[in-house]
Amino acid sequence: MLPFSVRATLGGLCWCLLCSPLIAQDVRRVTLAEAVSLFAQASPALTAARADAVRSTQAARQAAALSNPLVDVTHENLSGGGLTAAESYVTVRQRLPFPWVYAAERRAAAEVGGAAVALVAAEEAELRFGVREAYLEAAFAEAAHTAVAAALVDVRRAVRDAERREADGDLSGYALRRLQVERARYELDLAERAAQVERARRTLAVRVTADSVTLLAPSGFPPSAPTAPIARPSGHESPLLAAARAQVRTARGEAGAVSAGRWPDLSLLGGFKTQADGLRGLYVGVGMPLPLFDRRGSAMAAATAGVTAAEARLAIAHQQAQGDEASARAALAAQIALAATLMREIPLDPDHLVAAARVGYAEGELSLVEFLDAIEAARTARMLSARQQRDLWMARFDLERVLGLDASDGER
16 A cells, blocks of 8 residues: 555545536546456457468468469361371479478478567567556546645635635735635646546557547556566566567578578479370470579578578567566666655655644644645645556556566456
8 A cells, every 4th residue: 555645535526526627528437457358359459460460471371382283275286288187285284392392481481470479479568568558647647637636625615715714804815816826726737637637548548449439547546556576487588589589480491491492393294185196195294493594592692691680680689678677677676665665754644634734724823825835745645646656557567568478466
């Protein structure tokens, strides 16, 4: 439990519901788990990524498939010197690669499919983090709106009291005008916060379902704030690193297919021949391209360069994964330590602070400036509480993204 309460007073909540200038569009309130589940089912970006993976996989399989046989039907009529003759042919031709060539092409196609799946996993991890990030930003926007609304309730109450006291001659006109200026500042701040809430809800809806008509609103920050770092699962690697490793396997598979393809394919043919003199019978043949002009040298050089580039990118991805994990772990540890410090050393209660200041101001123990400072301090406390929760969960989710973990305690 964090030290600051992000819940407004009862009057603040009522004011938010009745008088806040929030949008009037259809709003659906969801938990983080529901938002992630909707994303997995309805996200156009994720659907497109998965469809691209299927397209790449099937295209590679199609490229490695055996060619269809070719059937020729011909008829010849010959004449000369008073003689005539006719011949008819039915010929079947089939391209037949050597077994090791065909096996290399199939392996290359399988590696393309594996790389496509790995890329989808990496992209899905990034998209899922975007949903979590948008959810936390929306939760923070609503908490900030509530904090300002609670402060405005206190200021408006103070203005009403000041108007009565000024009419009775117990308060100066300056003090009343000072309160009115403070109220105007909070009114403007609340309107800006309402616009931020709308934008945050719209961003969340677009990240989840790409629907900007029905907005998604968070049900609040996840419960059970993180208190310990995340251990790396044994044998697990980040999605980006897995994708880079799959690209290396793909490049090597393509190089192997190109190398094996330097053996030209055989072409087998056979058919049935019929002559006008009544002779008929089967015939067979075999053909092979002569590598005189195209010896596949450039293709092999390109495939070798592709392997070199993929291996270099794998080394870069490995360094980046190590750096990202170290940074994410440091950020999460810092946020966990900050939460512990706030809980242990700053046990501030915004509601009690404002209530005590209200009594002190009414009894003349606090000046107007001190009373307004207490209201602002309570607003700041609520804002800091919400910001700390947002940053703590953001650090947790960022580490999960780097490690490639699918779910967290905050979504259960």
